[in-house]
Amino acid sequence: MSKTTQEPLKYDFKAIEAKWQQHWQETKSYKVNEDQGREKYYLLEMFPYPSGRIHMGHVRNYSIGDVIARYKRMRGFNVLHPMGWDAFGLPAENAALKHGVHPAQWTYENISYMREQLKAMGLSYDWDREIATCHPEYYRWEQQVFQQLLKKGLVYRKKTTVNWCDDCATVLAREQVIDGCCWRCDQQVVPKNMYGWFLKITDYADELLDDLDQLGGWPEKVVTMQRNWIGKSQGLACDFQVENEEEKITIFTTRPDTIYGVTFMSLAVEHPLVDTLIAGTEHEQPVRQFIEQTLVEKQRMAMDQEPEKHGVFTGRYCINPFNGDRVPIYVANFVLMEYGTGAVMAVPAHDQRDFEFARKYDLPVRPVVQPEEKLDNNSMEAAWEGDGILADSAEFSGLTSAEAKKAIIAHAEQKGFGKRHITYRLRDWGVSRQRYWGTPIPIIHCDACGAVPVPDDQLPVVLPGSQPPYGSHAPLHQQEAFYTVTCPKCGQAAKRETDTMDTFMESSWYFGRYTGPRADAPIDTEAAKYWLAVDQYIGGVEHAILHLLYARFFTKLLRDLGYLGIDEPFNNLLTQGMVIKDGAKMSKSKGNVVDPHDLITRYGADTVRLFSLFAAPPERDLEWNAQGVEGSFRFLNRVFRLMHSHSDCFAAFDGETGGAALIQVDELSQTDRQLHRKTHQTIQRVTDSIETNFHFNTAISGVMELVNQITAAAGDGAKQPVGQAVLREALQTVLILLFPMVPHFCQELWELTGHNDPLDHHRWPEHDPEAVKEDELTVVVQVNGKVRSRLQVAADIGEEDIKRKALGDERVTNFIGDKAVKKIIVVKGKLVNIVV
RNA sequence: GCCCGGAUGGCGGAACUGGUAGACGCAAGGGACUUAAAAUCCCUCGGUUCUUGUAACUGUGCGAGUUCGAUUCUCGCUCCGGGCACCA
Known part of the structure; x- marks a missing residue:
């Protein structure tokens, strides 16, 4: 045994950590290149927004990642482990206003500081691959991809009602609206009509949905969330002819089997046909009043509460093409223009909303899908929304719901007044933002030529004033020198697009850029072929829909543009839990923030890493x-x-x-x-x-x-x-x-x-x-399932021997007494259970 | 309302395909060392009861069930967290 008395050595973490960090940096220990002879492993943690300093969430995320990176290296893999900065975003502009620093300067200073903080944690990144999305050498490629998508018709401009946040003075995508409020500043979102650029994510809805099945390495929860978000519904699109009118009303339903139960029609207040229907009739005034009222109500109403169902009769009728019924047309406040066709065939017997509406306005309830216990229109207290056997449905009576759906769609298609139709909840992605600190959208608006893409050789369109000495950081529509240009096509005076891109664009493809961070193209296709897909991605579950859906979408876009050869970017996903303190998420307002910097100074990076790994498994919240x-x-x-x-x-x-x-x-x-x-x-x-x-x-x-x-x-x-x-x-x-x-x-x-x-x-x-191998083990002896004794036995003891030993044990015999032994169960190496 | 998770000592958390519940750590209590403190080391540590034992009973949110045996499987609840929310 060794026991030399020596001077008590202190664990001098400061000196040790500085020594090895310097060594790793100087020898570029974690620099990697493609090596066809070795198996690669691409490990990625979600890159941070450079807010100023790292927080506990980062510490946890990056500690987890670093363990995996180092482990895989020791396992012989060629490990790509990069880091960078999600550097565009509103806080930079807010800081600029508050402290009079240019957003670029603020951002780059934060990056420098945080880079040192990450280095002080001893994380094994290949720093030569570092990227910052606010750098023109990054976003120029995004602009180029944007042009290519435009050419393919996957980018378009339209005027729509958008979600507007007054505080941020910008448009928000639907995914960025949380409970009716801005995801970033929590302000109530208001509707506004304006032009904006859109990415046709709906063209990829089916693929985004189907490929979820490939994501076996993702938490089931995230997959489900995305599936619900895409929200695919199959059903029937069917025309109802308006009485005494050329027009038809097209409805969408997932329940064609209930079509004989239609007793009225509901239109959204924004439905384009409403005007025609009521013009010059006695109903015009009340309907207009109702619409106005509803629109005001909609704006005022917090999104988390459902208003009571209201409606108003238009005085007009349409014809149910299946049975020729005259169906009264209503305008109702609960019908959404944004989903389906903005018109709903109302079946009160089989839809709870329609049921409530019908009872309120005394409209007939006609059950046509019968469950085992027959429905009666007089005594019904709620709609029956389940399946059943069709009744009062002409030749379809007697079929099951499933059979009827098929038969009815086929009938409509054959007669030509309807067809099989699929609707998605997913909307196209509006990417225009009226901000300064983002990627400029590379378009020039010309009165003669329309929206003209900035030619490739003129890219990047650089943010004005973003290079030292820094200039104005006003939103681009206020910067005349920026937007006053000539049309690249006809040379006439034209106006540059002043919107910038949603910052989720940059994070949608950065994992690809890491594989060839200085490439003279958006993606280094050869390098990407070696490194992608990401083998393990790690980040917070709060990105389950937004970022992860966009990144999947971009992967498919870049594939279809010929840059990537993969369908899905992240083979395995680990969603780490939050770091909480005193049962609540750390936040300035709660005053429970722990600064990792102080901890590292006091205990060293290794201790902080160790604790954040030890205190809880990664997917669970970690109580600090x-x-x-x-x-x-x-x-x-x-x-x-x-x-x-x-x-x-x-x-x-x-x-x-x-x-x-x-x-x-x-x-x-x-x-x-x-x-x-x-x-x-x-x-x-x-x-x-x-x-x-x-x-x-x-x-x-x-x-x-x-x-x-x-x-x-x-x-x-x-x-x-x-x-x-x-x-x-x-x-x-x-x-x-x-x-x-x-x-x-x-x-x-x-x-x-x-x-x-x-x-x-x-x-x-x-x-x-x-x-x-153990040579001796403890075997538990139970009597009637209760532990009564433990025996030390040789590991290879036979079943009969162990039984005999158990039955001979004094404590066991005391419990058995004079009762008869009914049964003895032996689990090898574990236990004996004696049943009496 | 719908869809997912989760609930185990004072605390964070262990427990493989049903087989010793509470690993490891924290906190707490006791002791050693020290003039003292810190540091370190050792012991105890789910609850109750007593006859203080290699004791009995009880115990993994609640209530049933399956089983020789359930933290683990099934059914029905409660509470907490997350997502979606008039989606036709």
Whole structure:
């Protein structure tokens, strides 16, 4: 046993971390290139918005990522692990207004500061691939892709009612409206009519939906959320002829089987036909009044409450093409113009909304789909929305709902008044923003030529004033020098587009840019072919719809433009939980923010990393606990002392092979055998934890157990001496297994224990199945399912022997008494249950 | 309302395909070392009861069920978190 009294060494994390960070930077340890001979692994964490300083969410996200990156490197993979900045966005403009700093300056300064913070965490990035989306060398390629999409008809301009946030003075995509409020500033969103640019994401709706099935490596929850967001419904689009009028009303329904139950028609207040229907009739006034009222109500009403159902009769009728019924046409406040056709065939017996409406305005309720318990229109208190057998539906009577749907659609198609139709909840993506700090949309508006794309050789359209010395950062529509141009086609005076792109555009393809960050094209196709798809993507679940849907969409766009050869960007997705404190999300307003910077200064990066990995599994929320950090720090100190007090056991051996081959399992003493076994069990356990679900918390507790056992076996109070080879193997294993989590610490001790190779590429150990085997185990003896005794037995004991032993146990016989044994269940190596 | 999660000691969390509930850590209590403190080390630690034991009973949100045996499977609830929300 080694016990040289030496000066007590302190775990000087500051010096250790500075030393290795400098070393990694100088030797570019994490720089990678395509290497066809090696298997690649692309690990990506969601890049941060450069808000000023890193927060706990970043620490957690990037700690998790770094463990995986380092682990995979030790597994022999060629690991791409890049970092960059999602650098466009409103906070830069707000900061500019508040502090009089140009958004570009503010952003680049934040990036510099945060880059140092990330380096201080010891994260193993290939910094040569760093990108910032606000840099013209990044967004120029986005502009080029925009032009190419325009050419393909996947980008278009239209005037629509948009969600407008007054505070941010910009349009929001529907995905960015949360509970009727702006996702960023929480202001109530108001409708506004204006022109904007749109990406035809709806063209890809089916593929985005179908390919969700390929995403086996994604959390089921995220897949479901996207599926619901796309919201595909299949049904029938059907024309109802308006009585005494040329016009038809087209409806969409997912329940063609209920079409014989139609008793009225509901139109959205914005429906274009309403005007024609009421013009010059006695109903014109009341209907107009109703529409006006409803529009005001809609604007005022918070989106989270449903207003009561109202409607008004237009005085007109349309004809149900199936049975020739005259159907009264109403305008109703609950019909949405944005979904389907803005017109709904109302079937009160089978739709709850229609039912409420019908009861209110005394309209007939006509059940046509009968469940097992027959519906009666007089006694019904709610609509029956389930399936059933058709009744009162002409030749379709008697069919099931499923059969009837098919038959009725076929009938409509044959007669030519309807057809099978699919509707999506997903809308096209409006990408225009009336802001300064974003990618300029590369278009010139000419009175003669229309919207003309800026020619390729004139790209990028650079944000005016964004280069030092910095100039104006007013929204572009206020910058005359910027928008006054001549038309590239005809040379006449023209106006440059002043909208910038939604910042979600930049983050939709950055993972591709990393594969060839300085390429003279949007994507380095060859490099992308090697590196993509991303093998593991890690980020917050708050991006489950927005970012992840857009990124999937862009992948398909870039594929169809010939840049990428993949359908899906992220093979595996890990959504990490939030970091919370005192049960609530950390936020300035709650005053419960913990600054990682202070912690790193006080305990070092390794301790902070260790705690954030240890406190909870990645997908769960992590409750921050200052005392827990202290505990992680203590653990590292304990390991530090342990290594130092046994450093001499490394001296006599060759550092590379470690002399593990000298260990012969059957020649080991009892103590040695136990420690050797524990060492290999720990290897197995840690490897399993990482491989199956990245549960680093259990991996770490496994190593802690090993450390505890080493201390018990080789510490001051040890009863039996422990062999040098076994001890050395155990100590080395601790360092190797812990390296991905606390890299500076382990590398330093690795060096101290006589090794000079970097742990970065040290082979990850395999457990020896022989070493892991227990030769004795504890078997539980139950009587009627209750634990009554425990037996120490040889691992290879036979079933009969163990039964006999169990029945002979004094505590067991006491419980059995004189009752007859009915049955004995033996689970090998685990337990015996005696049923009496 | 609909769709997903989740609920285990004082706390964070363990427990493989049904088989020893509470690993590991934190906190707490006791002790050693010290003039003292810090640091470190050792012991105890779900609850109740007593006869203080290798004790009994009880215990994984609640109530049933399946099973020799349920934190784990089934059914019905409660509460908490997330998503969607008049989607025809």
